[in-house]
Amino acid sequence: GSLIVDLEEGKKEPFHYDEEINLLLSDWWHESVLKQEVGLSSSPMRWIGEPQSILINGRGQSNCSIGAKYMKNMEQCKLSGSEGCAPFILKVKPNKTYRIRIISTTSLSALNFAIGNHKLLVVEADGNYVQPFLTSDIDIYSGESYSVLINTDQNPSQNYWVSLGV
Incomplete structure (x- = not known):
């Protein structure tokens, strides 16, 4: 999991999120x-x-039955719900501001991160605050981390894909 270092008591971050x-x-x-x-x-x-x-x-999206030959006692692949090979679902509430800490633990891949129809306000890179800037996507390499703010002010009846390009 992630290791998050909290601010010293009494200190506030230079940005707001819900x-x-x-x-x-x-x-x-x-x-x-x-x-x-x-x-x-x-x-x-x-x-x-x-x-x-x-x-x-x-969690990823793959034909996980391929992995069965490497794993013992893998009886079946579950492709939905919160079990097995189902993709990660990011559930948010409408009209909120979320801080998303994006951490790359990749071995060899550089990734490009985006959320459909949403702008990312980059506020932190590798544990250091940055001058905030808006972007539609961000490149992230092995060992890097970013904090971005997103506003969930889009149509709440739609789904918005998190996309990762290699």
Whole structure:
């Protein structure tokens, strides 16, 4: 999970939000770590290719039955709800401001993060406040973190996809 360092008692952040959400982003290959390591450390190096899945808080969208050959006692894949291989669902309330802490725990992938029809107000990078700026997407590399503010002022009857590009 995330390690969040709170402010000193009596100090306030230079921006306001109603709630916060932490997103851990990671890349996932459907090969064993040993097989990946052998390829990357061989001479000449064998590139392992792009990840088969990008995960948000440990969840991604993939045909998880492929992973069954690497896992014991995996009887079935559940593709909906809050179990198994179902994607992470970010539930928000209308007309609120959310602080989203975006943390990249990727091994080899640089990612591009965006939320459909929403602007991101970047307020923090790698634990340091920045001069806030608006953007439609943000590039994030292994080990980096950003805090962005979003306003949930769009049509509440629609869904808005969080997109991650490699």
